[in-house]
Amino acid sequence: MEALVLERKGELSIREINLPTEVGPHDVKIKIQTVGICGSDVHYYEYGAIGPFVVKEPMVLGHEASGTVVEVGHAVKHHKPGDRVCMEPGIPDPNSRASRLGIYNLDPAVRFWATPPIHGCLTPYVIHPAAYTFKLPDNVSFAEGAMVEPLAVGMHAAVKAKIKPGDLAVVMGAGPIGIVTSLAAIAGGCSQVVITDVQQPKLDLAATLGPIRPVNVAKENLRGVIDELTDGWGADLVFEASGAPAAIQAAPEALCPGGRIVLVGLPIRPVSLDIVALSAKEASIETVFRYAHVYPRALALMGSGKIDLKPLISRTFDFRDSIEAFEFAVKMPPDCIKAQIQVISA
Numbered sequence: 465m466e467a468l469v470l471e472r473k474g475e476l477s478i479r480e481i482n483l484p485t486e487v488g489p490h491d492v493k494i495k496i497q498t499v500g501i502c503g504s505d506v507h508y509y510e511y512g513a514i515g516p517f518v519v520k521e522p523m524v525l526g527h528e529a530s531g532t533v534v535e536v537g538h539a540v541k542h543h544k545p546g547d548r549v550c551m552e553p554g555i556p557d558p559n560s561r562a563s564r565l566g567i568y569n570l571d572p573a574v575r576f577w578a579t580p581p582i583h584g585c586l587t588p589y590v591i592h593p594a595a596y597t598f599k600l601p602d603n604v605s606f607a608e609g610a611m612v613e614p615l616a617v618g619m620h621a622a623v624k625a626k627i628k629p630g631d632l633a634v635v636m637g638a639g640p641i642g643i644v645t646s647l648a649a650i651a652g653g654c655s656q657v658v659i660t661d662v663q664q665p666k667l668d669l670a671a672t673l674g675p676i677r678p679v680n681v682a683k684e685n686l687r688g689v690i691d692e693l694t695d696g697w698g699a700d701l702v703f704e705a706s707g708a709p710a711a712i713q714a715a716p717e718a719l720c721p722g723g724r725i726v727l728v729g730l731p732i733r734p735v736s737l738d739i740v741a742l743s744a745k746e747a748s749i750e751t752v753f754r755y756a757h758v759y760p761r762a763l764a765l766m767g768s769g770k771i772d773l774k775p776l777i778s779r780t781f782d783f784r785d786s787i788e789a790f791e792f793a794v795k796m797p798p799d800c801i802k803a804q805i806q807v808i809s810a
């Protein structure tokens with residue numbers, strides 16, 4: 465099958481490659497419609513590795529996908545050909561201890577699209593377990609369907625934050641993950657999100673998406689803004705979604721006594737945290753690794769209109785132009801949030 469293949473660091477090609485074709489009893493075959501380009505795809509392209517995951521042989525990229533079911537395995541009851549769907553890209557071993565505990569995202573044996581050595585989904589057809597395939601509401605487009613994967617990260621962060629109605633949250637970073645985390649936090653009950661970044665165009669876009677107050681930390685003092693909004697008390701929640709060491713280290717400062725920090729961003733190198741500053745506030749700290757059990761909730765929020773991801777889709781490329789799409793994503797202009805590839809024209 466034809467696919468966008470990362471041959472090695474810095475080298476992409478669109479070519480034929482052997483991919484699974486057999487539809488197992490619990491699988492569905494999906495005609496891929498749209499695939500979003502994620503920071504991790506770009507990182508593998510530029511550097512050939514993320515931490516311990518190293519691209520050692522050619523690998524198909526892409527993990528943020530939507531499409532149409534074209535065939536179902538004989539044991540599949542809840543899907544039929546023609547269903548418009550999106551897919552969770554990480555498939556755990558269902559018998560693993562992590563899966564049995566419900567923390568299937570933490571299964572050490574999880575097979576995640578476009579994480580070496582597992583092929584991704586930038587190819588016209590994929591075979592996928594039906595259990596990790598989710599119907600799109602009628603009013604959710606394929607392009608929005610391919611945004612469910614990043615939204616799921618924000619949803620998982622919102623769940624871990626144990627939001628109480630009316631909470632004020634800070635979200636650090638206005639990239640795709642910071643913005644979807646903000647939208648999930650508002651949908652989850654936050655009265656307002658104060659979002660930070662150093663790139664003004666991203667903040668300007670974020671400010672149009674709901675009760676979101678932008679703060680450019682290159683020019684404005686975050687704690688000063690929070691003091692004004694909370695009479696000096698501090699933010700109930702701080703979501704760190706930039707991965708920037710300076711932001712991670714500033715997270716405790718914006719927090720109220722007894723508040724909660726959710727670390728979403730993954731810094732490239734280890735970062736130290738001021739334990740005394742955290743202890744003085746009895747701050748709770750949560751971390752997230754991808755997501756579990758949130759796709760149906762994300763889709764419900766999109767279907768009801770509570771979360772609209774259309775404004776985040778900045779550019780769409782044809783599958784034929786996938787390499788150009790990756791070149792664009794490497795040098796993404798600051799007013800762009802998400803680039804997508806349309807694999808099969810609508």
Ligand SMILES: NC(=O)c1ccc[n+]([C@@H]2O[C@H](COP(=O)([O-])OP(=O)(O)OC[C@H]3O[C@@H](n4cnc5c(N)ncnc54)[C@H](O)[C@@H]3O)[C@@H](O)[C@H]2O)c1
Pocket residue numbers: 503617636637638639640641642660661662663666681705706707708710711727728729730731752753754755
């Ligand atoms: N935990 C998980 O499961 C998970 C999943 C996906 C992504 N991530 C991580 O989330 C982070 C964000 O992902 P993304 O795709 O949105 O990345 P991104 O690079 O597009 O966005 C990061 C944003 O942070 C901004 N930033 C830089 N320094 C800052 C500072 N000091 N204060 C505030 N903002 C600052 C950047 O300008 C950028 O807009 C990354 O670290 C990524 O690895 C984690």
Ligand SMILES: [Zn+2]
Pocket residue numbers: 502503504527528613614
């Ligand atoms: Zn992604």
